[in-house]
Amino acid sequence: MSDLILDHIVVRRGGRAILDDLSLHFPAGRLTAVVGPNGAGKSTMLDVAAGLLAPDAGAVRLGETPLPAIGRKVLARRRAYLPQRAGVEWPVNVERVVALGLTSSLPAFGALPDALLPAVEDALAACDLLALRHRSATALSGGELARAMLARAIVGDPELLIVDEPTAGLDPRHAMDAMRRLRTRADAGRTVILAIHDLDLALNHADGIVAIREGRLLAEGPVLDVVTEDLLCTLYDVRVRILRDADGVAVRFLDDRRPG
Numbered sequence: 196m197s198d199l200i201l202d203h204i205v206v207r208r209g210g211r212a213i214l215d216d217l218s219l220h221f222p223a224g225r226l227t228a229v230v231g232p233n234g235a236g237k238s239t240m241l242d243v244a245a246g247l248l249a250p251d252a253g254a255v256r257l258g259e260t261p262l263p264a265i266g267r268k269v270l271a272r273r274r275a276y277l278p279q280r281a282g283v284e285w286p287v288n289v290e291r292v293v294a295l296g297l298t299s300s301l302p303a304f305g306a307l308p309d310a311l312l313p314a315v316e317d318a319l320a321a322c323d324l325l326a327l328r329h330r331s332a333t334a335l336s337g338g339e340l341a342r343a344m345l346a347r348a349i350v351g352d353p354e355l356l357i358v359d360e361p362t363a364g365l366d367p368r369h370a371m372d373a374m375r376r377l378r379t380r381a382d383a384g385r386t387v388i389l390a391i392h393d394l395d396l397a398l399n400h401a402d403g404i405v406a407i408r409e410g411r412l413l414a415e416g417p418v419l420d421v422v423t424e425d426l427l428c429t430l431y432d433v434r435v436r437i438l439r440d441a442d443g444v445a446v447r448f449l450d451d452r453r454p455g
């Protein structure tokens with residue numbers, strides 16, 4: 196199992212640096228939540244971390260090995276990446292969508308190869324999709340599709356799992372289930388990175404936090420050490436209360452502009 200290291204990453208678009216000298220360390224065996232306001236650079240950073248976007252400067256390493264030195268096929272086996280707004284263009288059924296996380300080539304119709312079935316069954320069960328396995332992916336609700344996409348990302352049990360907003364559109368039970376799945380992968384030694392706006396989920400399930408604002412690192416470290424009301428206030432420009440009790444942590448944003 197390998198840590199993922201981002202070393203002085205710069206990405207420029209339209210004449211400005213959208214990632215500005217960003218250095219990060221994502222340890223193996225940890226679930227790290229990447230947080231920050233819209234446009235902070237989270238998805239861009241995940242694209243770089245996944246090896247899908249070459250930075251204008253800096254380097255990414257998985258363990259000791261620079262990502263570009265890992266062959267494309269090997270990298271596809273070692274890491275899974277679930278982008279924001281992942282979708283399905285073709286009316287293939289859910290179990291086939293999930294199986295495509297194990298192999299890049301699969302006939303559009305007919306039974307799945309036996310060798311793929313155990314892992315596909317596990318991923319379908321983990322994401323509460325067994326009852327939907329024969330449904331066309333183009334006929335799923337938004338949350339059901341998000342679960343199918345997460346199942347596809349986890350089905351191969353990759354060493355590096357990068358997921359962008361996997362709980363967006365999920366109801367509370369399925370969102371918590373999704374976080375628990377990611378937690379389980381991290382506990383099994385995988386390097387798990389997720390971008391997320393739901394701070395309650397992030398704070399209650401992640402080990403580490405990376406806070407990014409305007410393409411720069413604002414804070415990084417264990418959740419309990421790093422996340423404070425001051426940090427969240429600086430990150431989002433909103434007053435914040437962090438409430439703690441025996442059930443966990445909750446973040447309340449205080450709307451100063453609320454009428455009345």
Ligand SMILES: Nc1ncnc2c1ncn2[C@@H]1O[C@H](COP(=O)(O)OP(=O)(O)OP(=O)(O)O)[C@@H](O)[C@H]1O
Pocket residue numbers: 208209213231232233234235236237238239240279
């Ligand atoms: N191809 C591009 N050309 C110009 N600007 C871009 C391009 N891609 C992204 N950006 C800009 O880079 C910034 C970072 O975008 P990114 O998608 O990484 O943010 P994010 O933190 O994931 O935001 P969100 O929370 O809204 O998903 C944004 O201001 C975005 O408009």
